[in-house]
Amino acid sequence: MSNRRDFFRAAGAVALGATAVTRVGAASLPEAVYQTSPNMQPPLAPNTGRPYNPVATLNGWSLPWRMNNGVKEFHLVAEPVVREFAPGMKANLWGYNGSSPGPTIEVVEGDRVRIFVTNKLPEHTTVHWHGIFVPNGMDGVGGLTQPHIAPGKTFVYEFTLPRAGTQMYHPHADEMTQMAMGMMGMFIIHPKNQRSMRVDRDFVFLLASYDIEPGSATPRTAEMTDFNLWTWNSRVFPGIDPLVARTGDRVRVRIGNLTMTNHPIHMHGPHFQVTATDGGWVPPSARWPEVTTDVAVGQMRAFEFDAIAGDWAIHCHKAHHTMNAMGHGVPNMIGVDHRGVAERITKLVPDYMVMGDKGMADMGSMEMALPDNTLPMMTGTGPFGPMEMGGMFSVVKVRDDQKPGDYKDPGWFRHPKGTVAYEYTGAISEPVRAAADKPSSKNMQVRKPSGHEGH
Numbered sequence: 001m002s003n004r005r006d007f008f009r010a011a012g013a014v015a016l017g018a019t020a021v022t023r024v025g026a027a028s029l030p031e032a033v034y035q036t037s038p039n040m041q042p043p044l045a046p047n048t049g050r051p052y053n054p055v056a057t058l059n060g061w062s063l064p065w066r067m068n069n070g071v072k073e074f075h076l077v078a079e080p081v082v083r084e085f086a087p088g089m090k091a092n093l094w095g096y097n098g099s100s101p102g103p104t105i106e107v108v109e110g111d112r113v114r115i116f117v118t119n120k121l122p123e124h125t126t127v128h129w130h131g132i133f134v135p136n137g138m139d140g141v142g143g144l145t146q147p148h149i150a151p152g153k154t155f156v157y158e159f160t161l162p163r164a165g166t167q168m169y170h171p172h173a174d175e176m177t178q179m180a181m182g183m184m185g186m187f188i189i190h191p192k193n194q195r196s197m198r199v200d201r202d203f204v205f206l207l208a209s210y211d212i213e214p215g216s217a218t219p220r221t222a223e224m225t226d227f228n229l230w231t232w233n234s235r236v237f238p239g240i241d242p243l244v245a246r247t248g249d250r251v252r253v254r255i256g257n258l259t260m261t262n263h264p265i266h267m268h269g270p271h272f273q274v275t276a277t278d279g280g281w282v283p284p285s286a287r288w289p290e291v292t293t294d295v296a297v298g299q300m301r302a303f304e305f306d307a308i309a310g311d312w313a314i315h316c317h318k319a320h321h322t323m324n325a326m327g328h329g330v331p332n333m334i335g336v337d338h339r340g341v342a343e344r345i346t347k348l349v350p351d352y353m354v355m356g357d358k359g360m361a362d363m364g365s366m367e368m369a370l371p372d373n374t375l376p377m378m379t380g381t382g383p384f385g386p387m388e389m390g391g392m393f394s395v396v397k398v399r400d401d402q403k404p405g406d407y408k409d410p411g412w413f414r415h416p417k418g419t420v421a422y423e424y425t426g427a428i429s430e431p432v433r434a435a436a437d438k439p440s441s442k443n444m445q446v447r448k449p450s451g452h453e454g455h
């Protein structure tokens with residue numbers, strides 16, 4: 001679909017290189033750079049301005065700029081985009097420069113930026129620089145600090161970044177629709193001193209949620225709580241990039257939350273410390289050792305750890321957030337013997353399946369007809385079988401021989417001999433139970449299947 005478009009984009013990028021140094025070029029709108037691939041692009045090393053250590057945006061990219069008399073000029077284009085959530089499902093979203101989330105913007109503390117925003121959406125928009133201290137008129141609140149950017153118009157934001165941090169950008173215009181359609185991006189301000197807070201790998205991603213009916217492709221933007229796709233950078237497991245590192249690397253993970261609920265992000269393996277919040281770096285004496293850090297709505301968190309070899313799961317700890325569409329609103333059938341019922345239903349509906357009477361784990365490996373353009377509720381296969389995950393789940397893959405700067409998926413971890421949980425094959429005797437613990441019909445309690453709201 002986009003070959004022709006990509007060609008013109010590539011041609012545009014070349015033209016930018018040729019004109020950026022001329023006065024005519026400097027007085028014009030910077031060429032907009034586009035990226036439609038959901039694959040992680042290599043960190044963008046700065047070729048002008050102060051040096052910094054670039055971040056790695058999961059399933060994303062960073063926006064190139066041009067230097068104009070000491071000012072970094074970026075060009076954001078708000079527009080409809082198509083985003084693949086994972087192989088097998090694409091969504092019609094709104095985003096920036098070909099992708100949702102939009103490209104990560106990376107600058108250095110003290111930089112002056114000029115950001116051109118062109119609106120190619122069917123309705124007006126603005127850009128708010130979330131958590132960045134800017135002159136009031138640059139704050140991007142439509143109606144309050146500026147007129148809205150009408151479709152087809154371009155506005156210019158210009159400000160200086162006073163301090164390092166992990167921030168975001170998103171519209172402050174028809175927010176309910178525009179953020180539910182995927183309009184958001186990360187804004188990273190690196191320390192002026194390249195050695196300050198230095199890490200070997202610096203990953204960033206945004207939490208976003210969508211409600212897309214199985215078989216359709218456009219989010220239901222009026223949804224308030226009951227989303228069915230919980231995403232990192234508008235991707236769900238098994239479509240989310242692994243966080244790849246080398247043993248001993250100092251690794252930072254920066255997370256921003258633009259969903260409508262909090263997400264306790266949990267990492268297996270090495271303990272981490274929260275080293276930055278929305279307000280900047282946390283002084284070493286105030287850092288908490290943690291294995292789960294809650295990221296509330298509108299917040300940013302950054303944590304750091306020393307990488308230890310293995311395949312360590314990293315995920316939101318709300319169980320429904322590691323599941324894709326179709327898993328919600330299913331009654332609890334555990335313990336229900338519905339064989340007789342199934343026989344009778346099969347006469348009416350030949351494809352009817354008995355599900356869930358022993359739990360839902362079968363869903364992880366089941367080959368089941370799905371509507372077009374949706375994903376199984378839990379999926380993914382690891383070296384030992386089905387992983388039964390979805391949504392906000394990925395793997396921190398740490399290897400002894402991963403080369404510095406190499407983010408390629410190294411495959412599954414090879415566990416040293418004798419370090420994997422194994423089956424016990426000896427004799428099993430009847431467990432000794434206290435008399436009162438013996439199951440009887442008297443102490444059984446019947447709970448009826450019930451729904452759940454607001455997970």
Ligand SMILES: [Cu+2]
Pocket residue numbers: 230262263264316317318321392
């Ligand atoms: Cu969550």
